[in-house]
Amino acid sequence: MTALAANVMQFARILRRAGLAVGPGKVIAALEALQAINIADREVVFYALHAVLVERHAQSELFRLAFERFWRANSGAAQTLSLEDAAKPELKNPLAKPLIRRIDEAFALRRPKGESELPDEMPDTIASWSAAERLRTQDFESMSAGEMAEAKRLMATLHLPIPDVLTRRYRPSPLGRRVDARATLRAMVRVGGLIALQRKRRIVRHPPLVVLCDISGSMAAYARMLLHFLHAVTNDRDRVHVFLFGTRLTNVTREMAHRDPDEALARVTTSVKDWSGGTRIGQTLGEFNRLWSRRVLGQGALVLLISDGLDRDGGSGLAVEMQRLHRSCRRLIWLNPLLRYAAFEPKSAGIRAMLPHVDDFRPVHNLDSLAALIAALSTPPKAYTAAA
Amino acid sequence: MIPRLLNLSPKSGNSVPDHTPVTLLPASVDDTAALLRRGGYVPDRALSTSLYLALTLKRPLFLEGEAGVGKTEVAKVLASTLGRDLVRLQCYEGLDIATAVYEWNYPRQMMAIRLAEAAGRGHDGALGRDIYSAEYLIQRPLLAALQPHRNGAPVLLIDELDRTDEPFEAFLLEVLSDYQITIPEIGTMRAVEPPIVIVTSNRTREVHDALKRRCLYQWLDYPTAEREREILKARIPQAGDKLSAQVVAFVQMLRGLELFKPPGLAETLDWAQALMVLDASELDRATVEATLGVVLKYQDDISRVRGDITQRGVEQARKFAAQ
Missing domain, CATH: 3.40.50.300 (P-loop containing nucleotide triphosphate hydrolases)
Known part of the structure; x- marks a missing residue:
């Protein structure tokens, strides 16, 4: 094996440890790519390996850091790759400091331990972001087998108040309206002679679901239960995206997709940095609108917003962002667990700003269990209007 | 197989x-x-x-x-x-x-079956193979x-x-x-x-x-200012260096604003083209405001940019292009 091949394999191992999906197929492709180019040109080597090994834009920065570190350290072995810049790799984005940690771990030949690895003090750039923001991590007790079975049973009863959507795909069905010409002809050739027309009907399926869940201090009491709900719903149907927000927005869809609820929650708790802090609903919704709405609200998505509507920013800019969100999705459902009294009056500025822009408002008076949550979501919508 | x-x-x-x-x-x-x-x-x-x-x-x-x-x-x-x-x-x-x-050409397949029947050939394996051949395939x-x-x-x-x-x-x-x-x-x-x-x-x-x-x-990604000028020059050479530089500077400014939909390269080219049609030789506030719809496609974005931001953007773009 050549030194280059050994180096590429070593590099691939490091990337794998840092969390990129780099299988043997990719290693072979990377070697092929390096054979096709002039490997004395460091820039071209970088882009070539990038094209082969990176699969999504979000991985680019991680790859860049790993590349710079690795090909500097190993420049003795791979003589063809020059080492002009011996400087430390610089972060283009100061908020990407956790990446450095991942790279460190990957190079240190040890597996990341998962939770409890978070440093107590965060970099200054983040901590000084806002006085209202408190960064903390959260531990949830693990879920018992009984609870898991119960959650599964309850999920089967979840029936979001929105009809399934017709897709433009068909499946054979004797009651279908359309004639399935292909199936008919095949049947004719098979039996030899005329047969009844074969029919097909449209396939129906759930629309995509996007959940925006508030995890600020006022919602802390529900956090564990909500996360279990989100985990159950993510694993129950396809096309679910989950975002958590307090003072910032975190996409936890990948973390939630883990089958085991405890493992999934452990991953979520390490990736979310603003547990039980303040809420900036307007700002985080704005961030969602700008960065995510076009990516996850396609194909007629349904948005479920779980929040008590208490906003530290006093609702500033909230109405605009709610309106934008409302216009970008098929249906916007707001589930509000704050209300403990039957006579509900929208007093807080945040709530008043949000109410006119939701299709379906679900106040829950006593959200103490998964069962209550699912029941609240599954009841047919009342004719609730903002003025009521 | x-x-x-x-x-x-x-x-x-x-x-x-x-x-x-x-x-x-x-x-x-x-x-x-x-x-x-x-x-x-x-x-x-x-x-x-x-x-x-x-x-x-x-x-x-x-x-x-x-x-x-x-x-x-x-x-x-x-x-x-x-x-x-x-x-x-x-x-x-x-x-x-x-x-x-691909799709099978059902009417033709149907016809072939009827013809075979009329010719007295029954349904046998040969017919099945026949009507599923390339001849009946629509690509x-x-x-x-x-x-x-x-x-x-x-x-x-x-x-x-x-x-x-x-x-x-x-x-x-x-x-x-x-x-x-x-x-x-x-x-x-x-x-x-x-x-x-x-x-x-x-x-x-x-x-x-x-x-x-x-x-x-x-x-x-969105192009850098330098590359965007180069692209504009390659695509719309008649726009001239001054207007191109101003257009690019203004669009680059817009991309830094955290708009709902920042303008893409296609919008830059459209805009330069639109300005050519209007005989604009350089940016001014009135022309920019009249043509913002070519660059920005959301009303929220347009109303935000109109006014002060346009004014400042035009001044900056001119200053930049003069260098």
Whole structure:
């Protein structure tokens, strides 16, 4: 094996440890790519390996850091790759400091331990972001087998108040309206002679679901239960995206997709940095609108917003962002667990700003269990209007 | 099943005439960049590298990026500079095999059965084989792209893949990894010469990893000011240096504003064109405000930019262009 091949394999191992999906197929492709180019040109080597090994834009920065570190350290072995810049790799984005940690771990030949690895003090750039923001991590007790079975049973009863959507795909069905010409002809050739027309009907399926869940201090009491709900719903149907927000927005869809609820929650708790802090609903919704709405609200998505509507920013800019969100999705459902009294009056500025822009408002008076949550979501919508 | 080489009934008259010069594939990264430049496309180093690799390693190239950064254009320019046919598949939700790959010609099959009956031939195995032959197959873009083309393998553009749903993506896996298509009634068909495949996505949803894994991945970003000026010069040379520099400076300013939809490169080109039509030789506040709709496509964004921001942007752009 050549030194280059050994180096590429070593590099691939490091990337794998840092969390990129780099299988043997990719290693072979990377070697092929390096054979096709002039490997004395460091820039071209970088882009070539990038094209082969990176699969999504979000991985680019991680790859860049790993590349710079690795090909500097190993420049003795791979003589063809020059080492002009011996400087430390610089972060283009100061908020990407956790990446450095991942790279460190990957190079240190040890597996990341998962939770409890978070440093107590965060970099200054983040901590000084806002006085209202408190960064903390959260531990949830693990879920018992009984609870898991119960959650599964309850999920089967979840029936979001929105009809399934017709897709433009068909499946054979004797009651279908359309004639399935292909199936008919095949049947004719098979039996030899005329047969009844074969029919097909449209396939129906759930629309995509996007959940925006508030995890600020006022919602802390529900956090564990909500996360279990989100985990159950993510694993129950396809096309679910989950975002958590307090003072910032975190996409936890990948973390939630883990089958085991405890493992999934452990991953979520390490990736979310603003547990039980303040809420900036307007700002985080704005961030969602700008960065995510076009990516996850396609194909007629349904948005479920779980929040008590208490906003530290006093609702500033909230109405605009709610309106934008409302216009970008098929249906916007707001589930509000704050209300403990039957006579509900929208007093807080945040709530008043949000109410006119939701299709379906679900106040829950006593959200103490998964069962209550699912029941609240599954009841047919009342004719609730903002003025009521 | 043994894959067979695909050679369906020879098509006549629908490919480019014989004399179209066929350009050889580029031999280096710099060659690739030069090739694209000849077609009026100004690539950056990252794109030239991944495109060169895609051509050399015969792998599909997956281009992702915001709307209007020139993803589709790569395929078009590539086809025209290489002198290859361009086979385009525009994706949409519900795109199925019958519109994307192939369809049986049911009326003709029906007719064949009736004729066989009239001629006294009953339904036997021969008829079954007959009506499931290439003669009764209607080719759609994907199957057409695997056919031999007179001037070399075509460029297959699978545009806006994120608009389809997952079932279609799953179907593409076979086409993109092995350049073959399985038709149950006939068998597996493999392209003699694999087409040059460009897949684009606007990222309105995440495309599955299994599909990305088969491709080379390239993220196209908004161009830097310098490259954008170069592109503008290549595409709309009559706009002149001064106006081009001002337009680019203004658009770059807009991209820094955290708008709901920042303008893409396509909007820059449209805008320059629009300003040419209006005989504007440089930016001023009134003209910019009158033409903001060419650059920004959301009312929220337009009302935010109108007024002070426009005023300041115009001043900055002029100052910048004067340097």
